[in-house]
Amino acid sequence: MLIFCAISLRFQQPSNYDTNSKFKAVFIYNFTRYFEWSEKKKADNFVIYVVGKNENLITELKTLASKKKVGNQDIEIKNSYAFDPGISSNITYLLSDVSKSIKEVTSLSKSKSTLVVCESPNACKAGSSINFVVVENKLKFEYSKNNAVKAGLKTNDDIKALAINIE
């Protein structure tokens, strides 16, 4: 009976895998299907630049980069805790801990053919093209076509049907 007793008192361990980071990575890869970047930005690697701290997300994006391409471009992940204007990217993802930089980043990204993605309240109003939001426990995204156009991207209106549209 003792053996049963010992086993029966054992607790399972919850997995520490972060499903939200996985979803964000899959969403980001999906975004690449709905925008067209300038010829210059198609020349080298497809750079996803994450600003802020989220190790799980970086891990997911790196796994994504090892498995997928955007067209013929390899995906490259860059990360810094504060925004570095010197880094040229196709997508700049501002995490919630650097939400104060949204206006600065969006104004510097104008006409640079960079898709700015955020995860903070009212980020699209502050200039971001895409903003992750949570609706009834689900991760969804807001979309501002105006901001995407201002950023110098060619847009595909199909994405509007999938997003919470801001304009």
Next chain:
Amino acid sequence: MNKWRQIVKTFTYSILMLCYVNSFAQNDKLNRAQQLLQTKNADLAKLAIDSVILHPETKSDFVSWTTRAYIYFEIYKRNDKQKLYSPLRDTIISSLIISNSLKPDETFTINNKKLLSNIAAGYFNLSKVLLMDSLNYKNSALAYSKFKEIFVLTEPGTNFNSRDIEYNLAVGSLYSDVFNKDNKNTEAQEIAKLTLLKVLDIQPENPSANINLGIMYYNQAVNLGKGLDYGADFSQIDVVQENIIKLAKQAEQFIIKVYKVDNKNLKAVEGLHSIYKMLNNKPKEDEFKKKCKELNIKID
């Protein structure tokens, strides 16, 4: 006339004598069977006792049936102890049941009970071996149910609730492990769920069952997320998110029960933090993150 009377008299005496001798012979066979048992000649003893229990003179004697059970037990011990299906064991049990029905004296009652307890313990050990060594739930559960069936013959009215809880928790815990290591093993998942729910039927607040069930649902949700292809389109993401939310909410239902009874239960606090994070419930996630810190639970 006198001659006929003499013949009838002699015949009657002969019949009576024959009956007496025969009866004596049966009792002698019983004694012989017992002697053979004592000298460890169980196979020969078996032959003798099998005729004793068939004879009208001795078949209603509890001594014959208990002796038979002990003789069969000697043979059973050799090869059949680890067998789930053993005709020898079945004979021991049925012999003891018959012996008990014949109102045995105190000594034989005690001996019958001893042997039944031994058989019950054997079934219990078998249920353990079948579970731990072979991970064979079906047979282990059968052995466990036989254990209860026999044990109750020695202790009528026994309440098995606490044993059932321990047994089902052990099965649930083992099979949860199997499922967590191999999330394609849905059979393991079903067995874990079934046994843990059995525990909750007996004791709805049982912390181990609630936590393990909750974590199993949570880990199942995690596995759905892990399995999502990076190239999945928005509609696929939506379906997976929908399923993950359902599973996370099911997990929450079990774990919150434990937390409500004991808000310092480390596994409950840790589990709820993970669940609220999965559910994108930031205020709750932060609340439980704080509690984790207070309770020195390492997260992230």
